[in-house]
Amino acid sequence: MNAMAVAAPVDMAELRATLAAEVGPVHFIAGGTDMLIAGRPLPGTGLLVDLARVAGMAFISTDDTDIRIGGTTTVAALAADSGLRGRFPALCEAAAQCGSVQIRNRATIAGNIANAAPAADLMPVLFAAGARLVLIGRDGAPREIALCDYTPNLGYLITEVILPGDALFPYSAFVKLGPRRDLTISRLNLALLAEYQNNHFGAVRVEAGALGLGPLRLPLAEIALAGRKLEPATLCDFLSALAAEVDAAIPGRNSQIYKRRAVAGLGLDLIAQAVGLSPRDRLFEEAAE
Ligand SMILES: Cc1cc2nc3c(=O)[nH]c(=O)nc-3n(C[C@H](O)[C@H](O)[C@H](O)COP(=O)(O)OP(=O)(O)OC[C@H]3O[C@@H](n4cnc5c(N)ncnc54)[C@H](O)[C@@H]3O)c2cc1C
Incomplete structure (x- = not known):
């Protein structure tokens, strides 16, 4: 009973x-x-x-x-x-x-x-903040x-x-990847908070969801962006760092290959959303080539 x-x-x-x-x-x-x-x-x-x-x-x-x-x-x-x-x-x-x-x-x-679901969408954003x-x-x-x-x-x-106001950088973005566009649980999501001025990043925080039991901070991806100009070379380094973070987070997991490829598109969308550019901007196409 x-x-x-x-x-x-x-x-x-x-x-x-x-x-x-x-x-x-x-x-x-x-x-x-x-x-x-x-x-x-x-x-x-x-x-x-x-x-x-x-x-x-x-x-x-x-x-x-x-x-x-x-x-x-x-x-x-x-x-x-x-x-x-x-x-x-x-x-x-x-x-x-x-x-x-x-x-x-x-x-x-x-x-x-x-x-506290590993794929919860608000969590990486809240952690990054x-x-x-x-x-x-x-x-x-x-x-x-x-x-x-x-x-x-x-x-x-x-x-x-x-x-906390002092941790809220003026630029931020969130992107997610799931099996469908609507009503989908994240297979991978990314949150970014950044300082950004005159085409240059200042301090950056990057957090991922669905790469572990809870949100995971991605320090390599942060280093690849922080203090650098937004240009194809920076984006290429950012994408390499994201792939390395996926490899380190889920080595040998069935989803590793899929996620290390998928994170590239997600990473470019993240930057485009944060700085207010179209993901189809030439800059992102050059980085993806
Ligand atoms: C069809 C479907 C699709 C979904 N899609 C997504 C999605 O895309 N992204 C996503 O992130 N989530 C998704 N979810 C999960 C869910 O909607 C979220 O996690 C939601 O935010 C849970 O909030 P709730 O108020 O409904 O929690 P509840 O179901 O009421 O509670 C969830 C847990 O939180 C505890 N709890 C609730 N409030 C408090 C409180 N104030 N203090 C302490 N503990 C508390 C409860 O005890 C329980 O353990 C989906 C769920 C469904 C059913």
Whole structure:
């Protein structure tokens, strides 16, 4: 018999009281797009806390130095937010490419993080931005940790995602490769954050998804771009570095050959999107030859 109880708090005060009162295991459900997939077992015991009605947990604030995003903010809201697009287009792009319209309308940013799928589309972008999380546990006290230090399923609620302003470079992009154009889980995705001026890159961060258990920083690819002019020679070095990163990440894996070839096209699209050029620009064609 299923001994799980369900609570649906309507505000943060009721949510905190609910967490404090529960002595058994606590589980959360937000959009339900991962938890309710057919065939996946639901938690059998403890308390399932439905976050969908908690007032004040869905917001996007881009006016201050840091960007702050509430845990139940939907992926559709991320994709549509003009303030966010102005400051961090890669996150809007990653959100716009998550699932279908129906999935994006339900799926939440914290659900994407806590589900921790290797192919999760928001994760490489959030890692590249040095995201931090605000968590609350049973005691209801907020604590802030780096996203890279977060472990899912320990009973902590993600109330907020913080993107520190000093780590947000002005140029950013996200690209993904999947078996279909729409509603597809990434076979490989890439996020880029960069300083870029007068045709030259400054500091660069590159992160990949679906190359390991979680997002993977690609230092060789960063070195190939950082401080260099955007020209075919730089792009060729960038593509060689990406291929080397794939080889190092998944040596001997069935998908290694496919991904080391596929990453080239993805890498050129990434740069084109970041600097606002067409991927069919002669520059990229020369690099691909
Ligand atoms: C058809 C389909 C297509 C999809 N396509 C994509 C895609 O293209 N890209 C992609 O990245 N993902 C995709 N997904 C996966 C999914 O939509 C995302 O991971 C989504 O962001 C999960 O959010 P949710 O609110 O629905 O999570 P839920 O299903 O509600 O929860 C997922 C997990 O997160 C935990 N959780 C939820 N909220 C919190 C919180 N605030 N604090 C702590 N833990 C929490 C839950 O306990 C659960 O373990 C797809 C899913 C489906 C079914």
